[in-house]
Amino acid sequence: PGTPPDEKNLSLIRELKLAQLKAMKENFVLGHTDLPVTDPVRVKENDRVGKNQGDLTKKTEEVAQYFTQESVNPKAIDYLRQAEPFMDDASRKILATHNPEALPPQGKALDLIIQLEKFVQKMMGTQGSPGASNPPPSDPFQDKQQHELKQRDKSSAGQLEQLAQKQNALARDIDQSS
Numbered sequence: 794p795g796t797p798p799d800e801k802n803l804s805l806i807r808e809l810k811l812a813q814l815k816a817m818k819e820n821f822v823l824g825h826t827d828l829p830v831t832d833p834v835r836v837k838e839n840d841r842v843g844k845n846q847g848d849l850t851k852k853t854e855e856v857a858q859y860f861t862q863e864s865v866n867p868k869a870i871d872y873l874r875q876a877e878p879f880m881d882d883a884s885r886k887i888l889a890t891h892n893p894e895a896l897p898p899q900g901k902a903l904d905l906i907i908q909l910e911k912f913v914q915k916m917m918g919t920q921g922s923p924g925a926s927n928p929p930p931s932d933p934f935q936d937k938q939q940h941e942l943k944q945r946d947k948s949s950a951g952q953l954e955q956l957a958q959k960q961n962a963l964a965r966d967i968d969q970s971s
């Protein structure tokens with residue numbers, strides 16, 4: 794049923810897992826920002842995150858092909874093949890600025906990668922010691938975030954809230970002094 798995966802294969806799986814976690818985190822932030830979808834900063838970030846999710850789909854395919862060449866257990870390859878459509882769906886949704894709708898397929902892809910990691914650890918007999926002496930995997934996306942989403946207190950809604958709070962405090966002060 795194929796050769797058992799080795800440490801290099803486990804490292805590749807962990808890199809995919811971390812990359813999927815990062816993509817989910819960035820998409821979550823975009824889906825919950827106060828910036829409108831037409832804001833140039835958000836457009837640029839959304840495009841980057843969507844493309845990174847798409848690139849992760851391609852990287853997952855590359856790992857599946859590598860596992861096939863190395864005659865890794867077919868069940869391990871199957872987990873990767875199952876994750877790919879979810880990653881691709883998430884990428885399309887992010888690029889269409891449907892960020893919240895992209896989170897469920899991202900989560901399903903992550904779940905499959907985690908199941909794969911557990912399967913490989915079990916095959917290797919390292920279930921109890923994940924990453925015992927392994928250095929952390931490298932970041933598969935070399936581009937860094939080139940944005941700074943506005944914090945609520947710096948947005949127009951946040952400034953209105955602060956102004957209302959100040960006016961309420963001023964009104965209380967006036968009521969107390971009269």
